[in-house]
Amino acid sequence: xxxxxxxxxxVNGQIYTREVEARHLLSDFLRHDLGLMGxxxxxxxxxxxxxxIIFDGEAVRSCLIFAVQxxxxxxxxxxxLGTPDHLxxxxxxxxxxxxxxxxxxxxxxxMTLTPFLEKNPNPTREQVRExxxxxxxxxxxxxxxxxxAMDASKKMSSx
Amino acid sequence: MKPVKFDYYAPSSVDEALDTLAELxxxxxxxxxxxSLIAAMNFRMARPAALVDLNxxxxxxxxxxxxxxxxxxxxxxxxxxxxxxxxxAKRYPLLAEVSKFIAHPQIRARGxxxxxxxxxxxxxxxxxxAVVMNMEMVIRGKGRERRVLAPDLIIxxxxxxxxxDEMLAExxxxxxxxxxxxxxxxxxxxxxGYAQAAVSAVVILDEKGxxxxxxxxxxxxxxxxxxxxxxPEILVGNDPSQEAFKAVxxxxxxxxxxxxxxHGTAEYRRNLVRVxxxxxxxxxxxxxxxxx
Numbered sequence: 376x377x378x379x380x381x382x383x384x385x386v387n388g389q390i391y392t393r394e395v396e397a398r399h400l401l402s403d404f405l406r407h408d409l410g411l412m413g414x415x416x417x418x419x420x421x422x423x424x425x426x427x428i429i430f431d432g433e434a435v436r437s438c439l440i441f442a443v444q445x446x447x448x449x450x451x452x453x454x455x456l457g458t459p460d461h462l463x464x465x466x467x468x469x470x471x472x473x474x475x476x477x478x479x480x481x482x483x484x485x486m487t488l489t490p491f492l493e494k495n496p497n498p499t500r501e502q503v504r505e506x507x508x509x510x511x512x513x514x515x516x517x518x519x520x521x522x523x524a525m526d527a528s529k530k531m532s533s534x
Numbered sequence: 535m536k537p538v539k540f541d542y543y544a545p546s547s548v549d550e551a552l553d554t555l556a557e558l559x560x561x562x563x564x565x566x567x568x569x570s571l572i573a574a575m576n577f578r579m580a581r582p583a584a585l586v587d588l589n590x591x592x593x594x595x596x597x598x599x600x601x602x603x604x605x606x607x608x609x610x611x612x613x614x615x616x617x618x619x620x621x622x623a624k625r626y627p628l629l630a631e632v633s634k635f636i637a638h639p640q641i642r643a644r645g646x647x648x649x650x651x652x653x654x655x656x657x658x659x660x661x662x663x664a665v666v667m668n669m670e671m672v673i674r675g676k677g678r679e680r681r682v683l684a685p686d687l688i689i690x691x692x693x694x695x696x697x698x699d700e701m702l703a704e705x706x707x708x709x710x711x712x713x714x715x716x717x718x719x720x721x722x723x724x725x726x727g728y729a730q731a732a733v734s735a736v737v738i739l740d741e742k743g744x745x746x747x748x749x750x751x752x753x754x755x756x757x758x759x760x761x762x763x764x765x766p767e768i769l770v771g772n773d774p775s776q777e778a779f780k781a782v783x784x785x786x787x788x789x790x791x792x793x794x795x796x797h798g799t800a801e802y803r804r805n806l807v808r809v810x811x812x813x814x815x816x817x818x819x820x821x822x823x824x825x826x
Contacts, residue, residue, distance in 0.1 A: 377539060378541070380542065396539070397539075397540060397541070397542035397585070398536065398537040398538070398539055398540060398575075400536065400537075400572075400576070403536075419535065419573075419576045420573035420576055420577060421569055421573050421637070421638075421640075421641055424638070424640065427640055430644075433614070433640075433643040433644075434639065434640045434643060435640050435643050435644045436569070436640050436641065436644070438572075438576065439568055439569050439572045439573060439641075439644065440568065440572070440644070441542075441568075441572070443542060443544075444544075444568075444587060444589055487639070487640065491639075505634075505639075505725075506639060508638055508639070508725045508726050509637070509638020509639055509640045509641065509726060510638075
């Protein structure tokens with residue numbers, strides 16, 4: 376039997392305790408151990424950004440962190456945003472502005488933009504562009520994503 | 535892919551980490567931010583038998599002024615903290631400038647300043663910036679500490695003088711004199727991608743506006759950052775001029791050893807160094823004339 380390490384982690388406000396092998400990636404832990412399949416796995420070496428989650432308030436790659444390292448930390452995944460019936464503002468803007476086609480990269484982009492917009496409520500297009508330079512999208516050409524982020528920032532700051 | 539099995543240790547103090555590294559010897563490997571190491575492990579290019587994770591040691595993360603007016607940066611300070619530190623921007627604008635080129639925001643949020651230097655990736659920005667700024671490395675082992683300047687730290691691709699039972703604990707930046715200027719410039723196929731070639735410079739002017747000192751480093755065109763010996767030979771004591779910069783760019787051709795790969799030929803990279811050297815020196819000297 377391989378050595379297992381206890382992990383207690385807060386994910387989307389709920390506390391989970393599990394035992395993991397040291398080599399278990401956080402991305403796989405979220406998907407397979409917790410069943411949170413919204414976090415997508417693309418390249419597994421930090422290039423594509425599909426697995427981006429919010430770790431202690433910062434957008435990071437969940438494929439470049441071991442699950443055991445999440446012990447005691449706070450994580451948010453795409454499941455913490457809206458539901459299919461009640462999208463949150465950013466998701467609504469993505470839908471309205473056609474900021475996704477196949478949708479594979481979308482959870483990572485949403486989890487990149489969420490803390491970015493929390494810290495920069497009135498960004499410029501250039502700042503939005505820079506914020507998602509670590510997320511690859513092969514469908515949209517990015518313009519619609521930037522439009523959606525700008526739209527969401529306007530809606531959020533007008534409230 | 536997924537990493538092979540390994541033993542995992544998460545010490546909560548530097549002393550505990552050094553004890554663990556001493557016990558593990560050649561089997562141990564330090565895990566800092568993991569943004570290069572874990573990627574290499576996922577591909578099974580790296581197969582360390584045991585990891586010693588420094589992420590639970592808050593005492594390794596800080597940016598603090600030194601008594602001589604420089605800065606000391608703890609090895610586990612995230613690149614993001616360096617990127618947005620007002621202290622860093624004020625004293626070392628080169629560091630704030632180069633941070634934007636290091637991978638992506640999500641990587642910079644987790645990747646560490648010391649880890650990137652100790653990783654010694656020939657295509658990594660921070661190892662070459664450490665060389666151009668002549669940063670001092672504080673290397674600790676169980677019951678001992680030594681100091682090494684960055685040019686003596688890196689001995690090859692992904693190779694440093696740090697022993698398996700040691701770790702890079704702190705990086706010390708000495709203060710820059712007035713009338714100094716710096717610049718980092720690179721060409722890469724996409725934002726955050728590996729540079730095909732990059733050049734960085736730190737220059738100092740004397741009171742008559744002539745070059746007093748120059749450090750010029752070429753990156754991603756050899757097995758390690760290359761500190762130019764020709765640049766000071768040509769420039770020191772002379773007026774910084776476009777002709778002199780062109781002479782450096784030509785002389786640099788004998789100092790670099792670029793490779794051909796999918797992204798570009800060696801010849802192309804030689805041309806990049808030619809162009810980037812002139813641009814880099816021009817901007818660094820202009821900034822020095824403007825006082826930083």
